[in-house]
Amino acid sequence: MKKFRILVAEDEELSRQNLVELLTEEGYEVTAVEDGKSAMEEFLKERYHLVISDLRMPRADGMELLKFIKELGSDALVVIITGYGSVDSAVEAMKLGAFDYIAKPLKEELVKLTVARARSYSELKDENLILKDSLKERFDLGKIIGFSECMKQVFEKIEKVASTDSTVLLHGESGTGKELVARAIHMNSGRRHRPLVAVNCGAIPEELLESELFGHEKGAFTGAVRTRPGKFELAEGGTIFLDEIGDMSPSLQVKLLRVIQEKQYDRV
Numbered sequence: 001m002k003k004f005r006i007l008v009a010e011d012e013e014l015s016r017q018n019l020v021e022l023l024t025e026e027g028y029e030v031t032a033v034e035d036g037k038s039a040m041e042e043f044l045k046e047r048y049h050l051v052i053s054d055l056r057m058p059r060a061d062g063m064e065l066l067k068f069i070k071e072l073g074s075d076a077l078v079v080i081i082t083g084y085g086s087v088d089s090a091v092e093a094m095k096l097g098a099f100d101y102i103a104k105p106l107k108e109e110l111v112k113l114t115v116a117r118a119r120s121y122s123e124l125k126d127e128n129l130i131l132k133d134s135l136k137e138r139f140d141l142g143k144i145i146g147f148s149e150c151m152k153q154v155f156e157k158i159e160k161v162a163s164t165d166s167t168v169l170l171h172g173e174s175g176t177g178k179e180l181v182a183r184a185i186h187m188n189s190g191r192r193h194r195p196l197v198a199v200n201c202g203a204i205p206e207e208l209l210e211s212e213l214f215g216h217e218k219g220a221f222t223g224a225v226r227t228r229p230g231k232f233e234l235a236e237g238g239t240i241f242l243d244e245i246g247d248m249s250p251s252l253q254v255k256l257l258r259v260i261q262e263k264q265y266d267r268v
Contacts, residue, residue: 009039009053036060162188194238202244216268
């Protein structure tokens with residue numbers, strides 16, 4: 001198992017030494033600095049999974065360090081230590097993206113529990129990324145079987161359109177793999193970590209299809225007891241695959257065309 005690396009920023013020497021000793025005994029790899037500025041410099045040198053920072057420190061406080069880490073786009077977690085019993089400061093830190101906070105005087109069991117939670121959370125995030133990558137491989141172009149020149153052209157087109165945000169028309173006989181191609185495009189695109197929403201337009205009654213696609217507001221029609229998002233809204237930032245669009249009525253096809261062209265839609 002890889003080492004869980006922790007950066008401690010604490011200006012009180014005794015408190016800093018106690019944290020280093022406690023966390024090292026728990027098997028963590030710990031580096032300690034005495035102020036926020038030194039923590040920023042150290043953070044740029046190595047990859048840390050967790051930063052434990054005092055709220056009040058010279059040369060950049062805990063809030064400044066937290067903002068610095070978040071502005072870098074780092075996935076490191078931050079735990080703030082406050083010795084002032086300030087709920088407002090703790091809440092502000094959480095709003096800025098802190099994982100948790102601990103109030104002084106520090107209790108060993110609470111520190112160990114908080115760090116263990118942070119480690120579990122960090123490892124879970126890593127596992128999710130690995131899972132998403134494995135899903136990408138599962139639906140990669142190599143999983144579509146085909147050796148003919150026609151299939152090679154299909155592969156090339158998938159690779160070409162996957163890197164764009166263009167609307168793609170897939171046509172072919174039933175059972176030829178249109179949805180598989182749609183999934184391959186999605187899983188090889190920059191949208192692969194967002195939803196892929198598939199809609200079989202031919203399986204939804206005509207009178208319900210518009211609401212299903214665009215959503216509806218509360219009271220829009222009989223039975224609309226609450227606002228409901230549509231498939232387009234659920235696919236925000238990802239991909240929507242509309243199967244059997246030829247089964248739509250001409251009037252609904254016109255509305256769909258407007259959505260595709262204008263990139264806007266209104267709930268029913």
